[in-house]
Amino acid sequence: MxxxxxxxxxxxxxxxxxxxxxxxxxxxxxxxxxxxxxxxxxxxxxxxxxxxxxFSESEVKLLNFIWVSTSYPDKSIWPNHITALAGTARTTPPLALAAGIASCEAAIFGGKPFKVAIDFFKRANSYVSDGGELADFVDAELKQHKVIFGYGRPLASTDERVPHLIKFVKENSINSLEHFNLAIKVAILLKAKKHINMNVAALYAALGADLGFDAESFHMYMTLCFVAGMPPCYIEAKQDVEGAFLPVRCDRVEYTGESQRPW
Amino acid sequence: MDNVPKFKTAIWRDEASPDNEFLAQKSYCHGYDVYGEMLGQASFSEYILTLFLGHKPEPDQLYLFDCMAVAIANSGPRDLAIRAAMNSGVGGAPAAANLMSFLAVASGNYQGSHELQQLVSWFVRFDLDYDKWIIALNAPNTERSREDIWEKFEHPPGFLPHAQQASQNTHDFLALRGLWNKYPAISWLKQNLENFENTLGMALGMNFVVAACFYHLGFSPDKAELCSLMLRLPGAAVHSLEAKQQGWKQFPFFGQQIELRNDPGEVGPLPDVSEILP
Incomplete structure (x- = not known):
């Protein structure tokens, strides 16, 4: 350069x-x-x-299912909460959605888990293809990183999207399910080893790998995956009384800082 | 109400008005009465530092912060992130869209806040150990053990891959009396600038100096990342407004400068709708 x-x-x-x-x-x-x-x-x-x-018709159907299955119009979920706040504050729909989308690139859900997980499954698949034991690979990953994205879930111990997605995959003829099958095997291993359940990010990422995405292109594809859940949150907050989405009384904020002191 | 989710903060306390529990009659920032005492006495910089540090800053911290804030408040209309804000502004988008455009582009590995975060984290770990810095700068992705939303660094963080010698602006910043003679990281950068540039083959950039300032202010890497974005917003604001005021006819449009390498040519004509739309 x-x-x-x-x-x-x-x-x-x-x-x-x-x-x-x-x-x-x-x-x-x-x-x-x-x-x-x-x-x-x-x-x-x-x-x-x-x-x-x-992509083929069945692949597009799967890509579409992934997005539909994770579009929750639930205002308590953080990015949706932002769009509801935007609605109650009477800002514009694009600003509301842009903020909501940007906040989905999170570390505990969304952006980071998707990208890290697809890379994990690609590496795991190469390892197993080269004759390695999946359990050894998982152990090494846990030793190095403590967590494997796609397994465990904040707020809930199981993920209702998982059975729906597995059912969809089984009912539709998806050509290659190499990484998907690997994700299930990892789920069984981690359930036995650490008593944690698979969340849908693992399956999304594994299917992304099966569809030929690399980590970077999957990162980009998943950017909008939650967005369809956001407009309802914005709209209802906007239809309701201005400024009235979850108002917070002064004494409902717990203060843990310094006592009053002179400037 | 006791099982209702509750926010928790160590930064801010609102005292409710007697007649309205949703309205504050007094607000305290890290224990200081904001409207009763700070207002009229605290400068804007003092207040910002108080927010980030958790206490009233010392005069030398304030001076360092002010110098740094002036240095990065505007990077001018050639800057990538400012141009993003201008491209938003010229179309007449909302003000927030202009700043959001700026923030997105200013956040990255190339002269952005993520690069700055990396530099501050290395200051925390290496302090002024030149050898450790050179090892890290030469192989900035060594510690990256798996994928991340951020791509790998394509150049040593803090350096300018398209220049070999630091700009006069950067030299002026480093040479500012009151900084280099007071803050070891600034004088260390000033002393080692030539060594760094000769070893790495590229120019030391402003972000490295800014990282040194944040280090001396005691900002964590995350605080530095966020605060730097905030401090760069003024330039984005005024240039996006200027672009809006000038209008699109005066704003450079590069449509004729596109060289398409794989043009299939005209595949078919426009539909003939003259019966409907004469």
Missing amino acids: SIADLFSHENKIVTEMGRSYLSQRVVYRGKDLHHDLKNLSWLELFAYGITGRQ
Whole structure:
């Protein structure tokens, strides 16, 4: 890297991702948006934009199921709570949703678990394919990191999405389930070893790996996975009395800091 | 009400008004009466430092903080994150969208707050041990044992991959009397600047100096990351407003500068809808 890199990039955008010829046509990753891609569902286009490949009908159905199964219009869940606060504070829908989406890139749920988990399953799969024992791999991971993302859940010990997703996978013909099967085996190991249950992040990530996503593209694909739960939270808070979403009395905040002192 | 979830804070206490339990009649920040005593006496910087440190800052902390805050308050319209704010502002988006755009771009590994967080964490661990710093800077991803939402560093944090010598602005910051002669990390950076640049083959950036300031202020890496984003917002605010006021016709648009490498060409004509829309 040097100043030459800046000179060579000055005043030009060199791309293979696309451009719009306004008033004429749009090229989207090598294809004409209005002709070649016009019949894709929005979700298919989104996945194509991330990976550059088009998924089969059953794969798209699975990708769609993943998002639908985790869209909870529950205002107590943190990102949804933000959108409800935005509604009660009478800010705009895009600001509310953008904030909600950004906050899903969390460490205890969402963004980080998804990305770390898909990488874990890919590494585990390579290890097992090379003749290693899955239990050894899991032990080494636990020794190094103490937790394996996708197993254990804040707020609840089991995850209702897991049986629904397993049922969906079994009822639909998904071509490769190598990582999915691995996730189930890890679940059985961890249940016996640490008495913790699998949460759906493990299955989402494993299926992401089975669909050919790498960690980075899966990270991006899952960015919007919770968003469909947010509009109802915003709308209802906005329909209700202004500023009245979970109001907090002064004495409902426990103060643990310094006593009163002079400035 | 006792089984109702309750917030807990060591920072802030509101005393309820006698006639309205949802309205504060007095507010205390780390024990200081905000509207009764701080207001009119505390400067903005004093207040910010009080919030982050948990107590009224010492005069030398205040001076250091003010110097740093001035140094990073605006990076100008060429800065990547400021440009993000301007691109939001020029379209007339809400003010919050302009600042959110700035924050997103200012948060990363390249001259961003995540880079700064890494630097402050190394200051905490290495202090001024040059050899340890060189080892870490030469291989900044060594401790990364698995995937993370943040990508790997593509350059030694705190350095500018597209420059070989620090800017005069950075030199001026390091040479400020009252800083280098008082704060060991600043004088250490000043003394070792040439060694660092020769060894790494690139210029020392402003983020490294800012990290040294946060280190001396006693900010944790997380506090430094957040506070730096906050302190850089003024530039984003005014440049996004300026872009909005200037309007899109005056704002650079790079449509003609796009070189598409894989253009399939015209695949088909626009639909003929002249019967409906003459």
